[in-house]
Amino acid sequence: MKPTLLMAPQLPQGLVTQLEAHYRVLGPFSPNDPTALPVGAEEAVALLTIGGLPTRAALLDALPALRLVACYGTGYEGVELAACRERGIAVTTAGDANATAVAEFTFGLILASARCLLQGDAFVRSGRWQGNAVERMPQVPGLAGRRLGIYGLGEIGRRIARRGEAFDMEIGYFNRSPRAELDYLYHGSLLELARWSDVLVVAVRASAETVGAVDAEVLAALGEEGHLVNISRGSVVDEEALAAALEQQVIAGAALDVFAREPEVPERLRQQPNLVLSPHVAANAASAQQAQQQVMLANLEAMVQGGELRNRIA
Template identity: 65%
Template sequence: MKPTLLMVPRLPAAFIDRLRESYTLLGPMEHSTPEALPEGAEQVEALLTIGTLRTDAALMAALPKLRLVCCYGTGIEGVDRAHAKARGIALGNAGDANATGVAEFAMGLLLATARQIPQSDRYVRAGRWQGNAVERMAPVPGLAGRKLGIYGLGAIGSRIARRAEGFEMEIGYHNRSRRADMPYRYHDSLLGLADWADVLVVSARAGAENRHAVNAAVLKALGPRGHLVNISRGIAVDEDALCAALETGVIAGAGLDVFENEPHVSDRLKALDNVVLTPHIAAASESAQAAQQETMLGNLRAFFAGKPLVSPVAL
């Protein structure tokens, strides 16, 4: 008899077909609540979800045979880890499977905001390019020689740093602790990093402990020529403070792939010309998706074979 899995969000169709080869698959669910559980949920042994959805004590308690929560991506912020630990429920995620894809997208957002690529596109489409004078739009500082501050030098942050080296940027970072294996400038506070940096990239794992870590003070420290890029989670940035900073010139611009209340995006953000907005797609490259799926399958195979998870999360 195949083990029963519950898919909370709808996963890619081809991946669903692969899962069904070895497992009985239920879902997706309209909401991640006990009331939305499908028929047969009492047999569920593994829950497939994403970090932005709530996997709380009530949902886990409604699944009496649940032994594994497996997150499709790297995020785990929606999982009640204390309850999972108390119940003896294992937790797995995608590890660094999508790190390369997310890092390259972060560089795309960095270029888009710092070099004003979307504004340039709109400039051409509006018919404002009238001749071949050297100065068509106001010049911008560029990236070479500028300081890139990375908040969270993990699997994604370290890849961003290596790519930024190719743009001849000076690199600094803030982590919970200094990384002896990395040659970059360490800052012992996020505020200090922002004060030093010209561009601040948020790549820290977001949870309750760093909610609104990027606040009005951090944005002020980044300064009127500074840019913010966020490919982590929207919760890490105080969105009201960011809107105010962009509206008043406290910072020059931002590139955002994540938002505080997804999929809702603030009308204040959408009204601004100095922010680039994308729909949480940093990990949406074919290679990143394939790697995430292989990691989830590996976690499931290992778990049901009684072996350690491929990508476990400590509880």
């Protein structure tokens, strides 16, 4: 008899097909309502989820056979780790499987915001481009010699930093603690980093401590030539404060791949011409998706066979 897996979100069909060859796959379902589980969920030995979805004690209690919570991506902020440890349930993530894809996408957002790529596209499409002598796009500072501040220097943050070096940017960061092995300028607070930065990238892991961390004070410190890029989680940025900062030209621009209540994007943000919007697709590269899927498949096999789990956090 195949082991039973419970899938919270709809995972990529190619992965589901591979899973169904070895497991009985139930779901998707809403983890917000543990009383509305699929028939047979009590037999599930593994829960397949993503970090932004809640995996709370009540859900774990409804799954008595559960041995593993496998997060498809790198986040795990929705998983109640203490409850998992108490019940002897392992928790894994995809580790750095998508870090390169996210880092390269981040620089796409940096360029789109700081070099006004979307404004240039609209300028040409509108027919206003009649040659440089008639009407020109406004000049921008560029990136070379500018300061790239990274809030959260984990696997993704470090890859963003390396790409910033290739653009001849100075690199600074704020982390829970300095990374002594890296030759970048450490700042003692997010506010201090924002004051220093020309481009501030949010790459920190989502947690209760980081909710709303990028607030009106941080945005004011970033300043009128500054750009904010968020590829972390929408919860880290105060969206009302960001909308106000863009409206009042407190900062020059911003680019967001993540939002607080996805897929909802506040109308006030959608109306900002100096804001680049992206539908949470930084990791949507074939290489990254395949790598994430291989980690999940390997961890499920290890759970069944009694092997060592990869990227275990609990």
